[in-house]
Amino acid sequence: MFRRLRLQFITIASLAILFILVFMVGIINTVRSFQTEQEISKVLNTLSENNGSFGKTTKIETNQGHEIPSDSFRFFSVTLSGDKVVSQDTSHTALINDEEAASYALTVSRLTNNLGTIREKNINLSYQVSKVSKNKVLVVFLDTSSYYNSSQALMSLCILLSLFGFIFFVVIVSALSGIVIRPFIRNYEKQRRFITNAGHELKTPLAIISANTELQELMTGENEWTKSTNDQVARLTTLINSLVALSRLEEHPDIVLQDVDFSYVTEDAAEDFKGPVVRDGKSFLMDISPDIHVKAEEKSLFELVTLLVDNANKYCDPEGTVTVRLRQVGRTRKRARLEVSNTYKDGKAVDYSKFFERFYRIEESHNNKENKGFGIGLSMAQSMVKLFKGRLFASYKDDTITFTVIL
Structure with missing residues (x-):
């Protein structure tokens, strides 16, 4: 019984810490993902406002207060008129050529979302489509692989630390669980000893009462008083035996089946x-x-x-x-x-x-x-x-x- 109680304590405590760890990992990565999307949107807006370049902007400030030089970003832009390419600029990236840039621009221009991310050639390309005139749209692309790789690294690190923390916590709880349930064990043992000892102590006066009643019946015969006494003695004896039997039954949880x-x-x-x-x-x-x-x-x-x-x-x-x-x-x-x-x-x-x-x-x-x-x-x-x-x-x-x- 105590082994089962100990296992239940360890299980409940472990599930509680697991829930907390999962919740914390979820919150951290959700906040980080939100910040990443904000930073990407900020860079894309700057590119769109300057017709596919950073213009006079030399630095981009992140949500953490850091400044990133604008020439460290890899991006390209394409201007479309319907399905025709009007102009394009791929000079700020060496990974995408003009044909690929035009193909990506035509693909995202047909999508319903003006802001999003596509993955091509193992590169995450975040895009923004904006209208520059009545018949022309500007599509700017930003290589955001570093952003998403950073988010993935954070997620992996959080999961790894949470796993080690969970294992450490389970080990500690398992080692200390015996101390935690020790008061329950002592109380249970005191209760069991009390029931057993009280049962044995009560049997002696009950036996004396029963013997005295039998003697009284031999001398004066059975009457309603002696019959009532015998009934109550038998009733109390049955109760004591039942309590002792229940106590002994709970002493042997590992009975051989x-x-x-x-x-x-x-x-x-x-x-x-x-x-x-x-x-x-x-x-x-x-x-x-x-x-x-x-x-x-x-x-x-x-x-x-x-x-x-x-x-x-x-x-x-x-x-x-x-x-x-x-x-x-x-x-x-x-x-x-x-x-x-x-x-x-x-x-x-x-x-x-x-x-x-x-x-x-x-x-x-x-x-x-x-x-x-x-x-x-x-x-x-x-x-x-x-x-x-x-x-x-x-x-x-x-x-x-x-x-x-x-x-």
Whole structure:
């Protein structure tokens, strides 16, 4: 149990730091991308305003306050009239010739966007189309490979640093997780020892009370007072045994699971309740598919079926029906599905999410004379199902409450 708690702590902490790192990397690169687009747009605007050159502009200021000499940029421009090239200037770049420049200009002039980026010959060319007269347009291109390479380098560096940071954080959290959950371990061990010790200490006075009551009955005969005392002693003894059993059950989360015939165990456990259910005027139905095997511990599995059927019998309506159904489900992964249900017409307003809490009973009535349980059985059943790495849940439909076990 503590190993699982430790793993959950490490997982949650790791997911939290991973989310923060991804968020930070996303923000940094988004801001950098926005700044890059602004700088490119600034240079293109300068070129367009000066008819494809920098004119008297000798330096371009970046968003970070740095100045870049205008002669360090590689660019070219083409003036078009319809589909005809009027003029072009490729003197500021050695990578693009006149034919390629004209072809690129005609291509982007037909696009709907007047501002964008194309990639040709492994070069990022950002362009801007502007109208210079009624029939002429100026298309300026700027080699922005260095901008995008810088952005890509920043992205790679952020991802690499985040990866190393995440691994370092996971290592640190894994090393310190034992210290973090140590208070929970101590509290749990104190609680477990208290339940076990209190159970043993209470058994002695209960045994004395029971013996004294038996002696009193031998001397004066049984009466309503001695009968009430014996009933309460038996009730309290059952409660103590259930608490100790639940505590011991939670002590062994790494129980060895073996192949068990679930069909045989279910039929054997449910058959014991057929007589009591019928005597109470209720119907008892069993629909158990044969030869269904699961990984479990046979004694605990028998106890699980017993707890569920006993609970169904206790809370079944008078003249109602208790049903035990076992079948195999799943196409690729075969799993066993056990359903124990009983008719319960007043169950529409019940909060089924609380059914597996310790000491919870319907209407939270601890002095319910009709149902004499303690609210521990379903909690024990859930602990057993967890040991078997399965699921247990409750549902209500058509005046029937159903407890389903998936193994």
